[in-house]
Amino acid sequence: MKLNRKLRMGMIGGGRGAFIGAVHRMAARLDGEIDLVAGCFSSDAEKSRLSGEDLFLNPARVYASYEEMAKKEAALPADQRIDFVSVVTRNNTHFAVSKAFLEAGFHVVCDKPLCFTLKEGLKLREVVRKTGKVFALTHNYTGYPMVKEARDWVRTGKLGKLLKVVVEYPQGYAITALEAATISKIANWRMDPSISGVSNCMGDIGTHAHNLARYVTGLEVTEICADLGTFIPGRLLDDDGNCLVHFTQGVKGILYASQISSGEENNLNIRVFGTKGSLQWFQENPNELIFKKADAPQQVHRRGNSYHCDAAKGAMRTPFAHPEGFIEAFANIYRGAAVAMADQIAGRKAPKEGYDFPTVEDGIAGMAFIEAAVKSGKAGAKWVKFPKV
Secondary structure, three states: OOOOOOEEEEEEEOOOOOHHHHHHHHHHHOOOOEEEEEEEOOOOHHHHHHHHHHOOOOHHHEOOOHHHHHHHHHHOOOOOOOOEEEEEOOHHHHHHHHHHHHHOOOEEEEOOOOOOOHHHHHHHHHHHHHHOOOEEEOOHHHHOHHHHHHHHHHHOOOOOOEEEEEEEEEOOHHHHHHOHHHHHHHOOHHHOHHHHOOOOHHHHHHHHHHHHHHHHHOOOEEEEEEEEEOOOOOOOOOOEEEEEEEEHHHOEEEEEEEOOOOOOOOOOEEEEEEOOOEEEEEOOOOOEEEEEEOOEEEEEEEOOOOOOOHHHHHOOOOOOOOOOOHHHHHHHHHHHHHHHHHHHHHOOOOOOOOOOOOOHHHHHHHHHHHHHHHHHHHOOOOEEEOOOO
16 A cells, blocks of 8 residues: 555444445455544434444544534544545435545545436536545455456457457345245335435446446447336336346447346356457356357366466465455455555555546446436337436
């Protein structure tokens, strides 16, 4: 990170009982370069206070609202105030919270999706540009070493000219909601359009599939034909989706995301087909990347070895044969953002090649994907061009 101290982190959301908040805290601390020193962990002031106790924070740095936190942290001496805030709240609050801290002079790491709507996302991008602060979006699957290796294969021409991309994100947890006794447990806030936005399944996990395809291939989606479905009775948003996709450079694709695929756990995977060969990577077996050719046996590349590209090696923490996974991938997003923050704090210029973490631009692309998919689905699976953003 090249800074003579740790970065000081604050957190908005992620209090008692929140899964993703704990993930972010573990990831941020993994490399020993970031300390959590402040937070507003819930919109309920008492829950925020108790969460601060759980985390052994100074009570004076545990706040009742994010507005109070942004104001009071900005008023602290430079050697005490937070350097950045991690936003792990629900979708409909991302814009307001991120905007408040950016304008108060802080860097931001935000959970996906970027905002509640594409319109909000475009406004937030202007705030990021105006303030010049680091903004990272935790599309964590791009943090896996073998995903970085896959991207390098595409960039260096190992696959030849790209022809087709197939990306899938099947889960099966929601199928249990068909049983009356479990409906209330499954019908969480992601099913509420006033909180989640215009989509549940595509907004929650379809965006990860879309982001993974963009990251690995470097291609952008130009138009989409989406068939979105709602299989669980009483739901207002989609829980399954099947999309035909057109990418730049004439590449064709398929994107499938589902929460009702019985027996699936978290099976995000990508296959990229080119004129010289193809690759495939599965999130449930993340330490392997497979290369296939028409006239040769398949090759299995495993993380931790010397034959990988520099980006993949830089994302590895353990020797070969020692597996890495979800938390480490999340940590690579935090580490990449921390490097960018440290460079700003130390007055260093950004490297010519930039930084390797998802930004507000990736978030904008994700919001465009969500809204285009929903628009196509409502039109009866008609082709919809992506908005120019």
